[in-house]
Amino acid sequence: MAKSTLRKSLSHPGLLKAVRKEFEAIPETKPTAAISLTDHLMSGLAVFSLKCPSLLQFDNDRNTDITRHNLRSLYGIERAPCDTYLRERLDTVEPRVLRKAFKKAFSLLQRGKGLEGFTCLDGHYLLSVDGTGYFSSNRVHCAHCCEKHHRDGHTSYYHQLLGAVLVHPGHREVFPLAPEPILKDDGASKNDCERNAAKRLLTDLRREHPHLKLIVVEDSLASNGPHIRLLQDLNLRFILGAKQSDHQYLFQWVNSSKQTQSYAYTDESGTHQRFRFLNGVPLNDASHDLEVNFIEYWETSTSGKIQHFAWVTDLTLKTTSLMPLMRAGRARWRVENETYNTLKNQGYHFEHNFGHGYKHLSTVIAYLMMLAFLLDQIQQRCCGLFQRAMKKEKRHLYFWQRVRALFLNCLIANWQALYQNIAEGIQPQSVPYFDTS
Numbered sequence: 001m002a003k004s005t006l007r008k009s010l011s012h013p014g015l016l017k018a019v020r021k022e023f024e025a026i027p028e029t030k031p032t033a034a035i036s037l038t039d040h041l042m043s044g045l046a047v048f049s050l051k052c053p054s055l056l057q058f059d060n061d062r063n064t065d066i067t068r069h070n071l072r073s074l075y076g077i078e079r080a081p082c083d084t085y086l087r088e089r090l091d092t093v094e095p096r097v098l099r100k101a102f103k104k105a106f107s108l109l110q111r112g113k114g115l116e117g118f119t120c121l122d123g124h125y126l127l128s129v130d131g132t133g134y135f136s137s138n139r140v141h142c143a144h145c146c147e148k149h150h151r152d153g154h155t156s157y158y159h160q161l162l163g164a165v166l167v168h169p170g171h172r173e174v175f176p177l178a179p180e181p182i183l184k185d186d187g188a189s190k191n192d193c194e195r196n197a198a199k200r201l202l203t204d205l206r207r208e209h210p211h212l213k214l215i216v217v218e219d220s221l222a223s224n225g226p227h228i229r230l231l232q233d234l235n236l237r238f239i240l241g242a243k244q245s246d247h248q249y250l251f252q253w254v255n256s257s258k259q260t261q262s263y264a265y266t267d268e269s270g271t272h273q274r275f276r277f278l279n280g281v282p283l284n285d286a287s288h289d290l291e292v293n294f295i296e297y298w299e300t301s302t303s304g305k306i307q308h309f310a311w312v313t314d315l316t317l318k319t320t321s322l323m324p325l326m327r328a329g330r331a332r333w334r335v336e337n338e339t340y341n342t343l344k345n346q347g348y349h350f351e352h353n354f355g356h357g358y359k360h361l362s363t364v365i366a367y368l369m370m371l372a373f374l375l376d377q378i379q380q381r382c383c384g385l386f387q388r389a390m391k392k393e394k395r396h397l398y399f400w401q402r403v404r405a406l407f408l409n410c411l412i413a414n415w416q417a418l419y420q421n422i423a424e425g426i427q428p429q430s431v432p433y434f435d436t437s
């Protein structure tokens, strides 16, 4: 399907309608309240969809005739709560119940053929898994904060999130699946760790997507026996970083084997690429029976700059698979560059403290932000009108500023009218009411 065609299910109204339906299925946490849980969740989503810098800003904005109208026409919100109520209610929401909204958006993307051209290495999707911190304080904390006890006696509190993002070496867009928080469980004395979170994340993911052909790409911390056995148990392929300092046994084996092969190539730009590889190498002394395939890569630019990478994988290595495998391994960085950096620096305010809460607020906010980002990424890849509107504003931040300015100042009938206005460069004061009907 041509990229410029508007696919209804993959444009903002279709996606928001589907997400709203999933929110409506979540049991009410406060059945007698005047404002529904769905309106609270949709308001939380709208905060990040509209790139509001704070919940207080959303509170200040929500009560004009224009914004009340627009929250209803664009997000289906009957009544938006004040920031205090919004924090209080979101704090009661168990974050796991939001997983279904991610799954729904992903299945729409898949069914709408939005993932065409996103596979590599025999029809697999690449799933980059990596953690990031998004909250740290010496004072503010909740029941689930991880704790760090410092030598001078003070304690710092922090939250981290493990993200799982579909990436492709040839595409800028990334598609996050439901993330997994790295937290302290109720009553637990020890902090959670990234490895435990990865186990929960990958097990849930496999249950929700039992047939998805996936290659997990991770850094060298994941190249350990227990984690690789988990990946094998879950029928997940892998390309994992390998560092000589952490895998001396593996590197010595490769150095001394007579079967180790080399391959070199200089492309038309003059960049020199060199590989060496070996199938069936024991991972380490402790996991001698666990065999992996080893690939090492050096890239020398015309200026003489050398980049070096090494990975272990369960994909069989042969000369023809080296290039795509190297590109797939390097696409791991997209979870950092295209996901976390975008969330931190491109309008979503990932590291801003939107409120911490006592139970779940901090995690629910991170989930809603990631969900808003997923819907934006789907539009960016699949909605021609969105692409035209974004192109008009040239930079993502300018585009979001324009969306917010129109949201605050003009009555907007629907998303199509909003994006059309931006794409066609109509000044807001000349069209106080946008309607395409």
Ligand SMILES: [Zn+2]
Binding pocket: 141, 142, 143, 144, 145, 146, 157, 158, 159, 356, 362
């Ligand atoms: Zn906390």
